[in-house]
Amino acid sequence: MPDLPHRMEARRYVVMGAGEVGRYLAQTLSLEGHSVTLIDVDEGKRVVAEEQLEVAFVHGNGSQLPALEAAGVAGCDLFVAASSSDEANLAASLLAKRVGAQRTVVRVSTAEDITEHGRIYEETFSADLMLSTQLLTTTRIVNMVLGYNTIDIEYLAQGRLQVRKTHVDPGSILQRQKLADVKLPGNGLVLAFISNERLLVPTGDDRARPGDDALIFAPAESIDELERHISGHATHIGTVVIAGGGSTAREVAKRLAPHVSQLKIIEHNRKRAEELAADHPGYQVIHGDVTDPSILVEEGIGGASYFVALTGHDETNLMACLLAQEHGARRIIALVDRSDTSTLWRKVGLLDVVSPRMVAAAQITEYIDNGFQRSIMSIEGGTARFVQRSVFPESPAAGATLAEISVPRGLIVAAILRDGIATVPRGNDQLVAGDDVILFVHQSELSTVHLVFPGPDRI
Amino acid sequence: MNVRGILFILGQLLLVLAAAELVPLFVTVPAGENAGTTGLLVGAATTAGAGLLFRRFGHADAELFRRDGVLIVVSSWLLASIAGAIPYLVSGAIAGPVDALFESASGFTTTGASILPDIEALGSGILFWRSLTQWLGGIGIIVLFVALLAEFGPGARFLFQLEVPGPRSEVLHPRVRETALALARIYGALSLALVLALLLSGLSLYDALTHTFATVSTGGFSPYTDSLGHFGRGVQVVVLIFMVLASLNFTLYFAALRDRSPRPLRDAELRTYLVLLGVASVAIFIDRFDAARIPTDLLDTAFQVVSIASTTGFATADFAHWPALAEACLIGLMVAGGCAGSTAGGAKVIRLMIGWNALSRDVRLLFAPNHVIAVTAGGKAIPNDAARAVLSFGIAFAICWGLGTVLLTIGEHSLETAASAAIAALSNVGPGLGEVGPNGNFAAFASWQKLVLVLLMWMGRLELFAVLALLQGSFWRR
Structure with a gap:
């Protein structure tokens, strides 16, 4: 991470939810010398917060005004809603903004809230950044498997x-x-x-x-x-065995399925296994206990390219991973909730562990380190961004092909949205009035956007 | 059991039927067919009288439960068959009451099986009524009734499910009446298109109407003894196309019209059905290959395959004298039938698909007992109880066919005749093989056997379960 000037000055952070994400975040920020307040409904978290983490603690519901006011949300640099309830987090973000928080980060659990509806949620609940632990974890695991x-x-x-x-x-x-x-x-x-x-x-x-x-x-x-x-990792991936059939497993399976020759999911809950099989007839769903060696052997764990433990229970995951290791699974990835145990896992040879909360906390600190810019495009603060514009009939772009529109180098027509279908255009594709275009604009060219695509921003 | 509620609805239904019996008067009166006119008038009067009587003892806004629904659907088809038989009897066109009931039930259930040796002798008006019964039965008595009268409350959705063929019942519209209207509109549009196409092919309005009634309902009654052989090749091709259209799922048309896109037509059942038609046509064509008759054989084979698979039962060739493999293929198509949600009969292609996948699941569980496998059709999972119901349907279907066959062999009928007659009735096809082939008829069976056939047609049209429910003792107990 770059040592940017804004990290030097002390900031004021309010974190809602003293779970793993909240605690880790509070600790990191506090160690950097900032002032941090934790809000949690559980009074029992006070001792940990005040004594171990050296942060202020407010007992109360973060989605209600009294707690937010007591925590001094008004004027704080960042409010992080990281409790275990999506609804509370969203409501808290909206309230915090009204009360005067400068920025808010909201954690939600399901990936779809971000992939499909992220922008609507962000606008509705005035969140500056939304993140889903599930989505971040899935990305990590897919990276590991697909290279x-x-x-x-x-x-x-x-x-x-x-x-x-x-x-x-x-x-x-x-x-x-x-x-x-x-x-x-x-x-x-x-x-x-x-x-x-x-x-x-x-x-x-x-x-x-x-x-x-x-x-x-x-x-x-x-x-x-x-x-x-x-x-450049075009290698073929054989069988992937996933232990557990919960929502994270579903997300991982969805991403991996097109790239592996066989996808097996072992789930011990009969009803959940049946739902999974019904939703995804292409997966091989096995009803059984992943800590039962005979199941793993029968499903050919020895020939599996990857064994991914996503049961949601660290103990079960550990047991299953050790068994998979014993029976010859080539690579093993485990989801570990308790991040403080990850060294233990490495000691027994399980090197690829992903902690969802650590991943989420890392994402938030990166956001902070980037000067409160979403990391993906905001290198040194808004060097480039996406702009969505409508093509109006009077626009110079209407009726022209991409090659005909002389756009500067820092302005790319990245996609055309027409009749609900998004396509990435080529030079001979024509723009029609009524299209929406997604433009990738370098900061130096932001002023040119108006010339080519007049009209208000859609993003 | 809510007897008064049931009576009231059946009474309304009889009044609608009485009105329908007046329609063929447009044919009998100008033609001067007095016997026909009398028969239809008496039929309409009796039906209307019974209807009024039912209404008198019934009660309009009584609450209806599932048992009442089953009883309404099952008895409405029986009553329609009885009411429809009166014009045949009174006009003297058909002498015996059992024969008249057979002909009427065959029409309403869109079977198209006949006990008549000389069809033309009935007179154009009575034959028009015979054709019209198929058109009424094709869309479904209850569907027509709901679309016309909107008499039912929310309970009508269940009545619908009993009557619309197939294991799936898509919700086209949250309001039942709108769903019924949507189906009726598609049915009406198909009918209108065929009438126009037949008129353009040079048929008279009478021929165009009667053959439209028989085609879009997949019934198969023709006012001519030689069926579609009466007309030229052009007419046969037009009818062939509409037999296919009528045996596809109507909800697909609805979805395609709603979305203004042909995408919904890329349906797994539809594709399987078309593949089935293609494979059967090729197999039969090869089986009876004769280099001298290639063009005629091509059309005859395709026409017969579509006519049987769609359970229409029109004939352009005497398939009862085709080689054994060709006949076996036709029997297979009779069992399969058309697509769910169409006017076709039979077990329905989607049930075969689900049944096959349920079977393969159980076979796979033999060597991989821990696997959880969903039964799918077209890539979509079928709920377990729906898959189980399909297997039960298969068993019930086999039992009905088997028992029917045994009963029909009594009295020196060949096994070929009996087995094909039973499946032709159960799948609402019409003609079978042997004595009941396209050039034969069902007259040779004893009266009680004709009643067995009526029962099979009735069960087949209502897809077994509703009729079988009546055999359950607990159905009649509170």
Whole structure:
């Protein structure tokens, strides 16, 4: 993380929810010398907060005004709603903004709230950043399995489009070839390279330099293909066995399913297993106890490329992972709730552990470190951003093909939304009045947007 | 059991039927067919009288429960068949009451099986009534009734489910009446399109109407003994196309019209059905290959395959004298029938798909007992109880066919005749093989066997369960 000037001055943070995310966050921020107040409904958390974490504690419901006022939300630099209840977090964010919090971060549990409805929630509940532990965890696990280097994902147009910040490996085609020579699959785009915290909108002659990240952009259904192409990890993945069939397992399975030859999910709850089998007839759903060696052996754990433990119980996950290790699973990934035990896991040889709360807390600290800019595009604070505009009949772009519109280098027509379908256009695609366009705009070109696409911002 | 509520609704229904019996007067009166006119008038009067009597003892806004619903649906089809038989009897067109009931039930259930050796002898007016019964029965008596009268409250959705064929019942519209109207509109539009197409092919209005009634309802009664062989190739092709259209799921048309897109037509059941038609056509064509008759055989084979699979039962060739493999294919198509939610009979293609997948699930569980496998159809999971109901349906269907076959062999009828007659009645196809082939008829059966056939047609049209419910002792106990 860069040592930016704003980290030096003491800030005031209010964190709602003294669970793992809240506690970890409070501790980190407090150690950096900032003033932190924790709000929690459980008075029992007071001792930990005041004595171990050195933060102020307010007993109360963070989605109600008295607690927010007592915690001094008015004028605070950041309010983080990280309790275990999505509804309380959303309501708290709205209230905190009304009372005078400068910014709010809201944690929600389900991934869909972000991928499809994120923008509506953000607007409705005045949240500056929404994050889902489930989504972050899923991204981590998919990275591990598919060999991707996704650092962050942002969802546009109700999840129909994705932009990913991904690290460019030394072996990647983006380093080996000029962008003009790289044949990108599907209808994907490389929007920018990021090196040394600087964002560069590339021309055909550019290529990624060692250590660079890239912003890649494509419709949701083809972005995985694009990322695989760039990551250079085109190796085939055989069987993936997932222990547990909860919502995180579903998200992971959904992302992995197109890329693996066989997907097995072991779930001990009969009803849940049946629901899973009904929703996804393509998965192999097995009803059984993942800590039962005979089940693992019968399902061919020895030949599995990956064993992913997502049962939601650390003890079960640990037991299952040890068994999988014993019976020869090639790689093992575990979800560990209690982040303080992760060293223990490593001691027994289970190196790939993901702690959802740590991931969430890391995302929030990164947001803070970036000067309260969403990390994906805000390198040094708003170097580039997405703008959605409507194409009006009188607009110079209406009726023209992309090649005909002379746009400067820092302005990319990334997608056209027409009749509810999002496409990434090519040079000979024509813009029609009534279309919406998603533009990727470098800061230096923000003023040109008005000339080509007059009208109000849609994002 | 809410007897008064049931009586009132059945009374209303009889009044609608009485009105329908007046329609063929437009044919009998100008043609001077006095016997026909008398028969229809007496039929209408008796039906209306019975209806008024039912209403008199019934009560309008009585609350109806599931048992009442079952009884209404099952008895409405029986009453319709009885009411529809009166014109045949009174006009003297058909002598015996059992024969008249057979012909009437065959019409309403859109079976199209006949006991008549000489069809043309009935006179154009009575034949028009015979055709009209199929059109009324094709869309469903209750559906028509709900669309016309909106007499029911929310309970009507259940009546609907009993009558609209298939294991799935999609909710087209939150209001039952709107759903009924939507189905009726599609049915009406198909009918209108076919009437126009047949008129353009050179048929008279009478021929166009009667054959439209028989085609869109997948009934199969023709006013001519030689059925569709009476007309040229062009007419046969038009009818072939509409037999296919009538045996597809009507809710797909509804969805396609609503979404203004052909996407809903990319349905798994529809595709399987079309594949089935194609495979059967090729197999039969090869089985009776004769280089000298290729063009005629192509059309005849396709026409017969579609006519049987859609459970219409029109004939352009005497398939009762085709080679054994071809006949076996036709029997298979009779069992399968058309798509759910159409006017076709049979077990329905979707049930075969679900049944097959349920079977393969159980086979897989033999060697992988811990696996949890959903029964799917077209990639979508079918709830467990729905899958189980499909298997039960299969068993019930097999039992009815088997028992029917045994009963129909009595009296020196060949097994081929008996088995094909039973499935032709149960699947509402019409003609079978052997004595009951397209050139034969059902007259040779004893009276009690004709009643067995009526029972099979009735059970087949209501897809077994509603009729079987009446056999449960607990149905009649509180």
